[in-house]
Amino acid sequence: MKHPIRERPEKRWKIQGITPDFRLYGVWDLPTPGGPDDFPRLVRLFAAGDTGDNPSRIARLLFAIRWKLGALLHWDGADDGVGRRVPTLRDRLPADLLAAPSGPAFARLPFTPVYLLGDEFAAEMANRTVHGVLHLRWVEGGTGSHHGQMAVLVKPNGPLGRTYMAAITPFRHLLVYPPLLRGIGQEWRDGAGQA
Template identity: 55%
Template sequence: MGRLTETAHTGQPWRIHELTRDFRIEDVWSFRTPGAGPDEFPAMLEAMRTTGGLAKQPRPVKLLFAVRWKLGALLGWDKPSAGVGRRVASLRERLPDDLRDAPPGPDDDGMPLKALYELDTEAAREMANKTVHTVMHLGWVRGAHGDHELRMAVLVKPNGLFGRLYMAAIAPFRYLIVYPALTRRWEQAWREHAHKTSHAARASSP
């Protein structure tokens, strides 16, 4: 598991394709969720929220993000004027009526990626700053061995040459630090969820 080809994302009938034709695919990543069924995407999202968050990430990841936020503050990359609704329009303005009327998913001040929509098998969040407008898409698909698995796609629209150089500069940090840490954290979230579900099922059986 791990990094996948672009077709692992483009070959799925995701609703996000309707909204991101002017974005490029930066990364596609998969996460092991052994034993997962077709209806367990909402449970996986909830498990990720419970175990996620920057405060619960490994020290190298927290340090990396602390440095990034410090640079952003010094150089003005993350000012409100550079964000969604200011420098770029939110993709929520592109949502068809059925997605616009659906609950988008929970947000909080500690989560820079803000919810676009959340469905039974996919969810999407967006963020923008002076460097890039980015979308994180999560999808739930049947894997090669019959179980369902979580897939993440990162779609980006860099802000000119500066944005493209920025994305190239941070690529090694994503592949060597951020994504491996996410993999460990999210796969652990699934294992904990599966363990609790199994334990509850055994406790309720006659």
Template identity: 50%
Template structure:
């Protein structure tokens, strides 16, 4: 995994740009997926889903998220009235007709970010609370060595000065703990995707 320039996201013709002209790019990261080809983005998304999400993350990551959710509950950051469909409208309301008809992606309780759209080389999920409206954009890009790799961009629309302070305060935790742990999980999921598929097949046949 490597943190890369924001221009690596902004200069590509991603469909997400049509939906987020009022968002800023917070972070852009590249993840290693050795041997990946141009059509393997759906396989990567499937591998990420079967890797277990936050429930299988390291203790430091689970602790940080537990603290965040606890603070959110105490201070009212995550009330339904502050979320998508209440304080802000979903990006799905901005979708052009072709993306509206595209696959949306699967929502689960383990994934707090909800699906906006999913196509052959990119997907987007969103979350909103009293601090920010944020989007996790995943894209599939040919890397320098010829293999394709996963790119993640975090797009943010701050809810005033408090949202800006909040994102600045959590930046060290994101960069030093959360994103590196996420990278290890996702990159391992790519390497283990065939074993995971076989295990799921055996379970479905029982």
């Protein structure tokens, strides 16, 4: 389930304090029911992910087209990434987050971990179009059960980034995220990310 484009009031997440210049593009409840200590499993599941694993053929095709366009238009070069075109968000972290582990490296996705806490994880990516943040959190469902949430925060890079985000929004919300969320739920039920 997607939440409105605003933070939910029940908790202030650390990511909010370090990304005031980013726009929140959405928050999704993940079909990952679990106990209070299952958050590391969710983080491992995401870190091992791959756009080629999306259960939707259409979503896989859209990702393949995006990676091809990025290569042709030179959107994803090394000079356009975190630490090159944009400074890493780790440069913004307060002392308590700097002392925390950054989290696991991503095997195949272009994300760099920023910080990992017991119920919150942030990873960033940058290219010529945007500087983006994948934010995972572990929330209580009200009955003692817990589940993950995924938030996407984006800082577009000028007119190109704003145009790019406007162009992909309908595809993301209609064709990419619904099967992605179903796939995450299936992987969770199948035991992916368990130590």
